[in-house]
Amino acid sequence: MxxxxxxxxxxxxxxxxxxxxxxxxxxxxxxxxxxxxxxxxxxxxxxxxxxxxxxxxxxxxxxxxxxxxxxxxxxxxxxxxxxxxxxxxxxxxxxxxxxxxxxxxxxxxxxxxxxxxxxxxxxxxxxxxxxxxxxxxxxxxxxxxxxxxxxxWRPLPPVRRVLALHASQRSASNTLALWELVKEALPPEVSVEEVGLRNGAVPDCNGCSYTACLHFGEQGSCFYGGPMVEEVYPAVRRCDALVMLCANYNDALSANLTACVNRLTALFRQTRFYDKRLFGLVVSGYSGGDLLARQLISALNMNKSFFLPPHFCLLETANERGSLIRLPGIRNTAAAFAREMMTP
CATH class of the missing domain: 3.40.50.360 (Flavodoxin domain)
Structure with missing residues (x-):
């Protein structure tokens, strides 16, 4: 071509x-x-x-x-x-x-x-x-x-399994509220899996040597083990699309999500993610959502090899608790993003 x-x-x-x-x-x-x-x-x-x-x-x-x-x-x-x-x-x-x-x-x-x-x-x-x-x-x-x-390059097959990763508290999170609106608009035949990473549950990368990291990756494991090995690695292998649910903390991903991205290296040593799509939902209290979108691009598309679909990230601003669902037209916006996720 x-x-x-x-x-x-x-x-x-x-x-x-x-x-x-x-x-x-x-x-x-x-x-x-x-x-x-x-x-x-x-x-x-x-x-x-x-x-x-x-x-x-x-x-x-x-x-x-x-x-x-x-x-x-x-x-x-x-x-x-x-x-x-x-x-x-x-x-x-x-x-x-x-x-x-x-x-x-x-x-x-x-x-x-x-x-x-x-x-x-x-x-x-x-x-x-x-x-x-x-x-x-x-x-x-x-x-x-x-x-x-x-x-x-050839087009990827349709999305059938979606994995959503987050580090938010469900009762207080505008980010998870936005995800619920998107998830509701996904076709019923799409399987959705969610993994929450909170309260220091994910130690950051140990910085193992290439050989050690490759060895752990070949075993489907990592130096630290824990939720990354038990939940995240298997879920990433299963999914067709990874959705990162990102609250904007000081114009950067949260510590747990950053650690999660870093710890994906062991799995990346074993396999590439060229056939898995990357999506992002970013909610900021004030501004700077585009900075997190760029961070996702750099870490997961450029580095970890996830495919980046067009219009991969939905960016919204909502400060007060519960204010996201009151944004004008937000349900239509979320539904349109869900349709975008399903586009070949």
Whole structure:
């Protein structure tokens, strides 16, 4: 399947273009977003951004403006991302912002959609050692693997089993109230499983060596055991879609949900989650819900390999206890999100 590359041009983009041209499938094209963002629906897209020494790309910001301005601009498309930098900073930051904006514009993303290269290529040192190659070759191989996965991607099967993870108190949680509205609107044939992680029940990752983590993962376990091994790991294996129910604590995921994400590493060592969708419900007391959505993208889509469907996250603001269900049109909003979850 051919690929459309969106490559905002600057003084540093020529090497990225030269790297991609021989790797692309027949019929693929490289487009400059600054020439227009029309006719990008139902495509395989590859965002390729080269940053300057300040971590910026002025043409990229024009593309970002277009993405944020239309929620159907990329409807039906699926994408990957490549970001290169001159320095050591901002590659992940730019990629995360771009994925969130494109997802809001209707674009889905492969699991592990990002290949990033800092100026020193030190972030490829481990992959280079594993592959017995130098860092530059490891980067090229990663780009080639991403292009191949994007070209070969096929739609996922329908959602039949949903897992919802939360760390909230049911009697007081606007986040769980929003989930109840979404859950009520899901088709009856969809199986729903919920796991609550509260009161320090999930110790954070022990930081085991790669070998030790792989060993525990092969046993379906983890250093700490407990609810992660007994409940979360089996539930993640069973589900077609993971829904993260996130109350906004200081513009970040709660400690228990963060620990849960970190502890998924042992399971990730054993298997990839390319065929499992990621969704999020984020409720903020004031603002900043988009920061949590970006955190979910970075941790679970870019890192842990969950597939990111279009419009993956429902963001709401509700401060006082019980105020969520009084928001204007909230039942219709929740029902629309439930329908989005079921869209192939």
């Amino acid at each position: 051919s690929i459309t590359v969106l490559l905002p041009e600057n003084l540093y983009s020529a090497p990225l273009r030269a790297l991609l041209e021989p790797m692309l499938p027949e019929g693929s094209v490289i487009r400059r977003p600054e020439d227009g963002m029309e006719n990008l629906e139902n495509r395989r897209l590859l965002f390729a951004v080269a940053l300057d020494p300040s971590g910026c790309n002025l043409a990229y910001y024009g593309m970002l403006q277009a993405l944020r301005g239309c929620d159907t601009l990329l409807r039906g498309s699926v994408a990957g991302v490549i970001v290169t930098g001159v320095g050591e900073l901002y590659t992940k930051d730019v990629a995360r912002d771009m994925v969130f904006a494109a997802n809001q514009a209707g674009c889905a993303f492969l699991g592990r959609p990002l290949v990033e290269a800092t100026g020193s290529l030190r972030n490829f040192r481990t992959q280079a050692q594993i592959g017995g190659v130098d860092e530059k070759t490891a980067f090229r191989l990663a780009v080639g693997e991403l292009v191949d996965r994007l070209a070969a």
